[in-house]
Amino acid sequence: xxxxxxxxxxxxxxxxxxxxxxxxxxxxxxxxxxxxxxxxxxxxxxxxxxxxxxxxxxxxxxxxxxxxxxxxxxxxxxxxxxxxxxxxxxxxxxxxxxxxxxxxxxxxxxxxxxxxxx
Amino acid sequence: xxxxxxxxxxxxxxxxxxxxxxxxxxxxxxxxxxxxxxxxxxxxxxxxxxxxxxxxxxxxxxxxxxxxxxxxxxxxxxxxxxxxxxxxxxxxxxxxxxxxxxxxxxxxxxx
Numbered sequence: 001x002x003x004x005x006x007x008x009x010x011x012x013x014x015x016x017x018x019x020x021x022x023x024x025x026x027x028x029x030x031x032x033x034x035x036x037x038x039x040x041x042x043x044x045x046x047x048x049x050x051x052x053x054x055x056x057x058x059x060x061x062x063x064x065x066x067x068x069x070x071x072x073x074x075x076x077x078x079x080x081x082x083x084x085x086x087x088x089x090x091x092x093x094x095x096x097x098x099x100x101x102x103x104x105x106x107x108x109x110x111x112x113x114x115x116x117x118x
Numbered sequence: 119x120x121x122x123x124x125x126x127x128x129x130x131x132x133x134x135x136x137x138x139x140x141x142x143x144x145x146x147x148x149x150x151x152x153x154x155x156x157x158x159x160x161x162x163x164x165x166x167x168x169x170x171x172x173x174x175x176x177x178x179x180x181x182x183x184x185x186x187x188x189x190x191x192x193x194x195x196x197x198x199x200x201x202x203x204x205x206x207x208x209x210x211x212x213x214x215x216x217x218x219x220x221x222x223x224x225x226x227x228x229x
Contacts, residue, residue, distance in 0.1 A: 043204065047214060114159070
């Protein structure tokens with residue numbers, strides 16, 4: 001069964017460093033998302049991406065963050081100048097485009113990247 | 119602020135018990151998702167609902183749009199069902215993928 005993959009599974013970085021989290025969505029999916037979950041807290045939406053541009057972003061997704069689809073398969077989240085509070089699990093997800101009869105499609109989540117900023 | 123409330127926060131059951139987890143939300147939604155988060159952190163999508171009821175194996179999800187409420191039921195529960203169950207909604211006016219998540223219900227099923 002096709003699945004979303006993420007690398008690395010764990011990343012430790014120093015405060016102020018840049019990190020790039022990588023995701024390979026399911027191949028025929030066209031919508032891509034990043035979410036984060038701070039330890040012990042609920043999952044939070046960061047950004048959605050469609051047709052090579054951001055379709056929506058949350059208040060969390062400030063200028064420190066950027067997303068890119070550098071080729072036909074990868075979808076990346078870059079965090080510039082990491083802060084201690086960026087420590088979290090970051091989930092990538094993807095979905096097929098909604099059909100005319102549906103407003104929503106099931107999202108398939110990757111296993112997550114656990115980021116620790118020291 | 120649009121919120122998603124889940125109850126109970128924690129639930130312990132004996133193997134074989136029928137389990138219900140509840141989710142309520144504040145304003146109109148276009149879709150509601152039930153997700154399962156394993157102890158290792160991975161998230162699996164269980165159901166996506168906009169009306170009525172869906173069933174998959176021992177799992178049943180229902181939604182009452184008028185009451186702004188959804189339930190996830192697990193019949194004949196098993197220790198492998200132990201996980202955090204998360205409700206997430208997309209409110210009208212939100213773009214696809216902009217889900218608002220509940221805090222989750224931690225389920226532990228004892229043998």
